[in-house]
Amino acid sequence: MTEFVTRFAPSPTGLLHLGHAFSALTAFKAAQNSAGRLLLRIEDIDLTRCKPSFEQAIFDDLTWLGLTWEKPVRRQSDHFEDYETALQILRDKNLVYRCFKTRKEIADDIARAPHLSPDGPEGPQYIGQPLNPAQEQSSLEKEEPFAWRLSMQAAKNYLGRQFEELSFLEEGAGPKGECGRVCATPQIFGDAVIARKDLGTSYHLASVFDDALQGITHVIRGEDLFPATHLHRLLQALLELPEPVYRHHKLITDENGKRFSKRDQSVTLSAMRANGVTPSEIHSMLDASIR
Numbered sequence: 001m002t003e004f005v006t007r008f009a010p011s012p013t014g015l016l017h018l019g020h021a022f023s024a025l026t027a028f029k030a031a032q033n034s035a036g037r038l039l040l041r042i043e044d045i046d047l048t049r050c051k052p053s054f055e056q057a058i059f060d061d062l063t064w065l066g067l068t069w070e071k072p073v074r075r076q077s078d079h080f081e082d083y084e085t086a087l088q089i090l091r092d093k094n095l096v097y098r099c100f101k102t103r104k105e106i107a108d109d110i111a112r113a114p115h116l117s118p119d120g121p122e123g124p125q126y127i128g129q130p131l132n133p134a135q136e137q138s139s140l141e142k143e144e145p146f147a148w149r150l151s152m153q154a155a156k157n158y159l160g161r162q163f164e165e166l167s168f169l170e171e172g173a174g175p176k177g178e179c180g181r182v183c184a185t186p187q188i189f190g191d192a193v194i195a196r197k198d199l200g201t202s203y204h205l206a207s208v209f210d211d212a213l214q215g216i217t218h219v220i221r222g223e224d225l226f227p228a229t230h231l232h233r234l235l236q237a238l239l240e241l242p243e244p245v246y247r248h249h250k251l252i253t254d255e256n257g258k259r260f261s262k263r264d265q266s267v268t269l270s271a272m273r274a275n276g277v278t279p280s281e282i283h284s285m286l287d288a289s290i291r
């Protein structure tokens with residue numbers, strides 16, 4: 001029988017709030033119930049927004065809640081070379097291309113031909129194509145910024161029938177109640193950005209790589225990340241990585257039905273701790289919502 005391994009993977013861009021506590025406790029208790037393992041991963045590839053002080057606060061808050069995890073903790077900013085290796089595999093297979101267009105240019109392209117842009121999780125998604133070699137070389141010599149985009153058409157051609165058969169096992173539920181064996185439709189992302197010139201990876205690429213490297217068998221996370229699973233399944237297939245089981249959980253909200261935010265300091269765990277709230281009170285508050 002395969003050992004149950006899951007993870008909690010926050011980004012240190014602010015203080016943890018009740019929503020983070022709910023997600024962490026959901027993963028922690030799932031590991032306990034399965035006599036499995038919980039890993040903590042720090043997803044800090046955004047070197048501008050991520051701060052060491054927020055990382056330490058993550059450790060402090062989770063310890064205060066009574067969570068335990070294996071050490072050492074994987075910090076993504078220490079492993080950019082790993083993600084560059086994964087990107088190179090996709091480059092060698094001719095599955096990615098450099099896109100030098102600005103956000104405005106992409107928006108203009110979508111506006112001119114909306115029928116060519118698939119409707120994705122956040123609206124119309126861009127589908128482009130690589131520049132010819134001379135144009136690309138000229139842009140590189142000018143040191144113009146670019147993004148590495150995954151060519152959805154190239155991915156379809158590479159995988160053939162396997163592309164149409166991509167799916168994932170959902171043990172929780174997506175935003176629309178999706179569960180069981182779900183058909184993956186990564187094409188809703190268009191030609192997704194998976195790395196940038198100044199940052200050799202993206203959340204999608206780094207997360208998929210690390211889940212495989214760390215032997216994650218169950219990805220437990222909020223339903224807001226459910227759409228990303230479609231793209232992650234494609235990356236797993238292209239990189240020949242194992243497929244984990246997914247278990248998305250609902251998002252808890254405040255009394256007005258609004259999602260918690262790192263900007264709302266009143267619901268950060270550190271603020272609640274300072275105001276005398278105890279870990280047992282947090283557990284009691286959230287236990288009824290953990291499914």
